[in-house]
Amino acid sequence: MISPRYHREIPQRYRLEAGQCNGCQEVHFPPRAVCRKCGGEEFTTITLPSHGKVVTHTTCWIPPAEFDNQKPYVNAIVELDNGTRLTCMVCEAPPDEVEVGTEVEIVFRKLAEDPKWEVIKYGYKARVIP
Numbered sequence: 001m002i003s004p005r006y007h008r009e010i011p012q013r014y015r016l017e018a019g020q021c022n023g024c025q026e027v028h029f030p031p032r033a034v035c036r037k038c039g040g041e042e043f044t045t046i047t048l049p050s051h052g053k054v055v056t057h058t059t060c061w062i063p064p065a066e067f068d069n070q071k072p073y074v075n076a077i078v079e080l081d082n083g084t085r086l087t088c089m090v091c092e093a094p095p096d097e098v099e100v101g102t103e104v105e106i107v108f109r110k111l112a113e114d115p116k117w118e119v120i121k122y123g124y125k126a127r128v129i130p
Contacts, residue, residue, distance in 0.1 A: 016050065016106060016124060018084060019043035027084050050106045052080040054126070059095040066112040074098045078106070078126050086124075093128040103129045 019031030023040035029048060034041055057076035060067070067073065074090040076098065090098050091109055104126035113120040 016048040017045050018048050020046045027082065029084050029086055048084055048086075048106075049081040051129075052078045052104055052106070052126075054090075054098060054100055054102045054104060055079050055085065056100060057090065057098050066114065076104075076126060078104055080106075089125045091125040091127055097128055105129055 016029075017031070018027050018029040020027050020043060021035040021038060021040045022042040022044060024035060024038040026035055026037040027046065027048075028035065028043070031043060031045070035043075055077045057074050059072050059074050061072045063071050063073065070089075072095050074093070074095050075087065076090050077085055077087050079085050086106075088106070089111070090104065091107070106124050107127045108122060109125045111121045111123045111125070
């Protein structure tokens with residue numbers, strides 16, 4: 001069993017914290033121990049912007065059991081204003097409203113729940129900006 005505390009203690013899951021290499025300024029999300037660009041091992045924690053655009057997306061019609069109550073849903077790769085890309089679900093919009101270039105903001109939402117263990121998992125999703 002995974003403890004709910006474990007999920008609460010992953011800062012990038014809730015606060016969009018990334019690591020910026022002190023050597024070359026490359027931004028890594030989620031944070032890494034070694035920079036993929038210069039090999040540096042010293043990082044500064046930064047908060048990512050919450051606005052971006054959809055780069056690509058797909059609609060999931062037959063999801064895993066824990067996401068069955070959310071179908072159909074859209075998974076997208078979102079490029080934030082600073083150029084960092086992340087993968088997330090798109091919420092509060094039907095699949096036909098999500099296109100490449102759609103402007104979104106990153107918001108904190110319920111991802112899934114496990115009734116057996118009474119654990120609700122929270123994290124970030126992208127919400128279409130009207």
